[in-house]
Amino acid sequence: MTVWLFLCKSFIITKLKEAAKYEKKVMVLDFVTPTPLGNSWGLGGTCVNVGCIPKKLMHQAALLGQALEDSRKFGWQFTEEVKHNWMTMTESVQNYIGSLNWGYRVALREKKVTYENAYGEFVGPHTVKATNKRGVEKLYTAERFLIATGERPRYLGIPGDKEYCISSDDLFSLPYCPGKTLVVGASYVALECAGFLAGLGLDVTVMVRSILLRGFDQDIANKIGEYMEGHGINFIREFVPIKVEQIEEGTPGRLKVIAKSTKGNQIIEGEYNTVLLAIGRDSCTRKIGLDKVGVQINEKTGKIPVNDEEQTNVPYIYAVGDILQDKLELTPVAIQAGRLLVQRLYAGATSKCDYVNVPTTVFTPLEYGACGYSEETAVEKFGEENIEVYHSHFWPLEWTVPSRDNNKCYAKIICNIQDNERVIGFHVLGPNAGEVTQGFAAAIKCGMTKEQLDSTIGIHPVCAEVCV
Amino acid sequence: TAAAKPFYDLLVIGGGSGGLACAKEAAQFGRKVAVLDYVEPSPQGTKWGLGGTCVNVGCIPKKLMHQAALLGSALKDAQHYGWNIAQPVHHTWSLMAQAVQNYVKSLNWGHRVQLQDKKVKYFNMKGSFSDPYTIRGLTKAGKETVVTAENIVIATGGRPKYPTHIAGALEYGITSDDLFWLKKSPGKTLVVGASYVSLECAGFLTGIGLDTTVMMRSIPLRGFDQQMASLVTEHMESYGTKFLKRCFPTKVEKLESNRLQVTWKNTDLGTEETDSFDTVMWAVGRAPDTEALNLEAVGVKTNSETGKIVVDASEATSVPHIYAIGDITEGRPELTPTAIAAGKLLAQRLFGQSSELMDYDNVPTTVFTPLEYGCVGLSEEMADLGALQFHLIQLHALSLNVLRKDLYVMYCFQVVCLREREQRILGLHFIGPNAGEVIQGFALGIKCGATYPQLMKTIGIHPTCAEEITKLHITKRSGLDATVTGC
Numbered sequence: 001m002t003v004w005l006f007l008c009k010s011f012i013i014t015k016l017k018e019a020a021k022y023e024k025k026v027m028v029l030d031f032v033t034p035t036p037l038g039n040s041w042g043l044g045g046t047c048v049n050v051g052c053i054p055k056k057l058m059h060q061a062a063l064l065g066q067a068l069e070d071s072r073k074f075g076w077q078f079t080e081e082v083k084h085n086w087m088t089m090t091e092s093v094q095n096y097i098g099s100l101n102w103g104y105r106v107a108l109r110e111k112k113v114t115y116e117n118a119y120g121e122f123v124g125p126h127t128v129k130a131t132n133k134r135g136v137e138k139l140y141t142a143e144r145f146l147i148a149t150g151e152r153p154r155y156l157g158i159p160g161d162k163e164y165c166i167s168s169d170d171l172f173s174l175p176y177c178p179g180k181t182l183v184v185g186a187s188y189v190a191l192e193c194a195g196f197l198a199g200l201g202l203d204v205t206v207m208v209r210s211i212l213l214r215g216f217d218q219d220i221a222n223k224i225g226e227y228m229e230g231h232g233i234n235f236i237r238e239f240v241p242i243k244v245e246q247i248e249e250g251t252p253g254r255l256k257v258i259a260k261s262t263k264g265n266q267i268i269e270g271e272y273n274t275v276l277l278a279i280g281r282d283s284c285t286r287k288i289g290l291d292k293v294g295v296q297i298n299e300k301t302g303k304i305p306v307n308d309e310e311q312t313n314v315p316y317i318y319a320v321g322d323i324l325q326d327k328l329e330l331t332p333v334a335i336q337a338g339r340l341l342v343q344r345l346y347a348g349a350t351s352k353c354d355y356v357n358v359p360t361t362v363f364t365p366l367e368y369g370a371c372g373y374s375e376e377t378a379v380e381k382f383g384e385e386n387i388e389v390y391h392s393h394f395w396p397l398e399w400t401v402p403s404r405d406n407n408k409c410y411a412k413i414i415c416n417i418q419d420n421e422r423v424i425g426f427h428v429l430g431p432n433a434g435e436v437t438q439g440f441a442a443a444i445k446c447g448m449t450k451e452q453l454d455s456t457i458g459i460h461p462v463c464a465e466v467c468v
Numbered sequence: 469t470a471a472a473k474p475f476y477d478l479l480v481i482g483g484g485s486g487g488l489a490c491a492k493e494a495a496q497f498g499r500k501v502a503v504l505d506y507v508e509p510s511p512q513g514t515k516w517g518l519g520g521t522c523v524n525v526g527c528i529p530k531k532l533m534h535q536a537a538l539l540g541s542a543l544k545d546a547q548h549y550g551w552n553i554a555q556p557v558h559h560t561w562s563l564m565a566q567a568v569q570n571y572v573k574s575l576n577w578g579h580r581v582q583l584q585d586k587k588v589k590y591f592n593m594k595g596s597f598s599d600p601y602t603i604r605g606l607t608k609a610g611k612e613t614v615v616t617a618e619n620i621v622i623a624t625g626g627r628p629k630y631p632t633h634i635a636g637a638l639e640y641g642i643t644s645d646d647l648f649w650l651k652k653s654p655g656k657t658l659v660v661g662a663s664y665v666s667l668e669c670a671g672f673l674t675g676i677g678l679d680t681t682v683m684m685r686s687i688p689l690r691g692f693d694q695q696m697a698s699l700v701t702e703h704m705e706s707y708g709t710k711f712l713k714r715c716f717p718t719k720v721e722k723l724e725s726n727r728l729q730v731t732w733k734n735t736d737l738g739t740e741e742t743d744s745f746d747t748v749m750w751a752v753g754r755a756p757d758t759e760a761l762n763l764e765a766v767g768v769k770t771n772s773e774t775g776k777i778v779v780d781a782s783e784a785t786s787v788p789h790i791y792a793i794g795d796i797t798e799g800r801p802e803l804t805p806t807a808i809a810a811g812k813l814l815a816q817r818l819f820g821q822s823s824e825l826m827d828y829d830n831v832p833t834t835v836f837t838p839l840e841y842g843c844v845g846l847s848e849e850m851a852d853l854g855a856l857q858f859h860l861i862q863l864h865a866l867s868l869n870v871l872r873k874d875l876y877v878m879y880c881f882q883v884v885c886l887r888e889r890e891q892r893i894l895g896l897h898f899i900g901p902n903a904g905e906v907i908q909g910f911a912l913g914i915k916c917g918a919t920y921p922q923l924m925k926t927i928g929i930h931p932t933c934a935e936e937i938t939k940l941h942i943t944k945r946s947g948l949d950a951t952v953t954g955c
Binding site for chain 1: 522527528531532535536539540542543545546548549550551552553554556557558559560561562563564565567568571676803804805806809827831832833834842902904905906907908909910911912913915916917918919922923925926927928929930931932933934935937938
């Protein structure tokens with residue numbers, strides 16, 4: 001009898017290896033339902049295939065475009081005209097992803113984890129039905145189950161959306177250059193994609209219903225938007241698409257987008273080669289038979305509430321990752337939660353996943369790293385008079401010679417006056433924001449105060465020193 | 469003692485990182501402050517403006533030229549990411565040098581303006597002591613001015629050493645003082661030394677396409693973690709820098725072609741070898757700039773071996789009211805941020821009723837070699853020396869530069885922590901890109917007494933290099949392979 005059955009659409013290899021380490025019989029079911037346009041991918045989940053990894057590589061491609069321009073100011077000489085080839089980049093990226101898919105297959109085999117490329121759904125207590133691509137069904141039983149099915153991009157529900165629009169699920173393997181692109185949405189997915197597409201030389205427009213980066217520090221979100229606008233990305237604010245029509249077929253084709261104002265009756269039209277929808281993600285929890293085993297989900301959002309040990313309301317069924325209610329949708333969080341869960345169950349450990357002060361980074365053209373409270377939530381929780389915000393603009397040394405963007409980079413820390421000026425929020429807007437933020441996140445975990453920050457010596461000359 | 473009351477509350481000799489920070493901070497308290505700054509031209513005749521070593525012939529131009537080299541690598545990467553760049557691509561020294569020099573000059577100007585704004589009097593003069601409250605200032609033209617002050621801070625820094633026992637060294641060689649101000653490309657260059665100055669310069673010279681050789685007498689980066697130091701030099705070798713290990717030069721001669729002929733001894737083989745170069749750069753250490761100060765006249769004690777000024781925990785010298793900060797002081801790190809911090813705290817103690825002393829522990833630093841090395845706290849050797857029971861936890865990440873099949877680079881992450889009890893972290897080392905950015909925040913964590921469990925509880929940011937630090941778990945003691953590949 002299999003001990004562990006994982007329903008995955010997301011990558012949690014470390015967790016699987018962890019369970020197998022304790023010599024438990026482990027099986028994983030992974031299946032990718034093709035996108036409306038027919039796209040699919042291999043083992044590893046969102047992060048590896050259609051998330052963090054290809055996103056960062058394409059972001060890097062865009063940054064390299066900027067580096068090319070900078071390099072001229074540092075004495076490098078080459079032809080004036082430099083063009084980007086979408087296919088070369090996409091092929092390289094997909095090859096790398098393929099090697100990761102392969103790597104996971106090998107890793108699972110080595111750890112003697114049984115893997116099936118099949119769609120799993122509960123059919124009764126302790127029992128799951130696995131249906132593969134060809135429709136062949138098998139039943140499996142296990143002592144315990146872990147649901148980690150993640151999410152998929154949401155569609156608008158307007159005429160033409162599924163037929164003609166793409167999502168992030170399609171973008172990273174698109175077999176042709178997307179051309180003039182309309183990105184619908186204001187999430188980090190929308191802004192990151194719009195950012196690198198523009199960096200590769202494409203004509204990009206972002207259509208935003210209301211605010212940018214909901215849930216993030218709004219002061220910084222606006223700075224990100226301003227920076228993107230200053231770098232040639234068009235923003236259409238307070239409009240939503242109501243219809244997408246095809247003018248001409250092709251790779252890419254031509255699409256007409258009709259949009260309505262959120263503030264009145266104004267209607268606008270625009271023509272684009274590609275429309276990328278990035279308006280949010282929906283949990284893959286509605287069609288996996290949770291009702292058959294009594295697992296409660298939030299009916300509105302589809303997310304699964306768990307206790308602080310990642311256990312659902314059904315004691316032998318656990319859940320991790322993007323599908324969890326009120327938890328962050330991040331790969332490292334999912335990995336950490338899963339690993340600690342297995343250690344608690346089989347190695348007698350007691351550590352629970354610490355979801356507080358989880359750092360994150362938005363890889364927009366001007367990167368944003370954050371850990372802890374945004375200014376708004378700090379004010380809300382502690383009161384404006386009880387927090388102190390220290391901030392500074394800075395100009396990375398590497399940007400001086402090419403005369404780039406003076407005074408656009410920015411750092412701020414938010415301190416709780418009543419608790420010894422403990423640092424409760426860290427925000428940095430600038431190059432390599434992720435690299436900068438990671439260490440500060442560790443320090444926040446140690447309860448750092450403003451005084452300790454002040455007494456830490458800076459490393460010179462780097463961007464991060466502006467924070468100490 | 470001065471006959472009349474000293475004119476200034478504070479006189480700072482040396483307008484570098486430490487000196488300027490101290491002067492500006494003191495001026496904030498409404499004090500009468502003056503700064504003397506003077507640059508003795510290098511043997512090759514190079515000189516520069518206000519700002520000190522860091523701004524003119526150190527950190528700033530170094531990092532900019534390092535950036536130029538990194539951009540060269542970026543150009544190669546870019547093709548794999550889809551950018552079509554027609555070959556050939558080449559680098560022109562004069563374009564880079566001019567851009568860097570112009571930026572440095574803007575900083576000189578910026579410092580002048582700042583001093584003016586803060587009402588600090590600036591004298592472009594070479595200062596020497598007449599008595600404990602009096603400084604004799606001499607301009608380039610030889611005009612003399614006498615300045616008196618209640619408190620004097622010596623912050624004259626250091627200058628590169630010349631190995632004057634080597635024939636031709638002074639006549640034909642340059643140092644970092646000259647490198648950043650060269651108008652023409654240094655061409656085929658020999659860098660002598662194993663310091664970070666030597667490796668950083670050799671690194672960027674290689675990166676911009678020059679034929680570069682490093683000659684080292686013994687170990688690289690003395691004082692740094694030696695395993696890390698080898699990874700740095702190994703990478704440089706695979707990157708194209710040539711190394712002459714366990715060699716030392718015996719003479720430098722000028723050829724008819726204007727090239728320089730260098731003769732050296734190879735201590736391993738016991739042979740004498742020779743080759744010609746366009747440029748020979750000495751990076752064999754720095755000496756404190758105390759000669760012109762006339763310290764003997766006032767009795768300021770220096771270390772007999774190093775020549776540096778001896779100070780106590782409050783930066784006070786052996787003479788009351790005379791202080792010293794920055795590279796000139798004995799036993800202190802030769803870093804801009806520590807000089808600045810020490811200068812500010814000194815001013816706050818003198819004029820601002822503070823009693824806070826400078827904490828020189830756990831100062832983070834970064835070596836900007838082609839593969840950067842950032843560190844804070846103890847190295848493996850230092851932990852060994854301290855007879856501490858420690859864990860050394862490492863991770864080697866292979867080829868994070870994922871789209872280039874030709875480039876296999878070993879990044880390395882290392883944590884040194886106490887074995888006992890809460891496993892407090894003693895040291896953190898990282899070799900990889902943006903090492904400074906990675907280490908900075910962790911240095912803060914160490915200041916907060918970070919422990920290994922706390923590090924493990926910190927969630928990583930994905931995808932970055934820094935996140936690997938939060939996943940470190942293989943100890944050196946275990947003997948297990950610490951290499952990871954892929955995501």
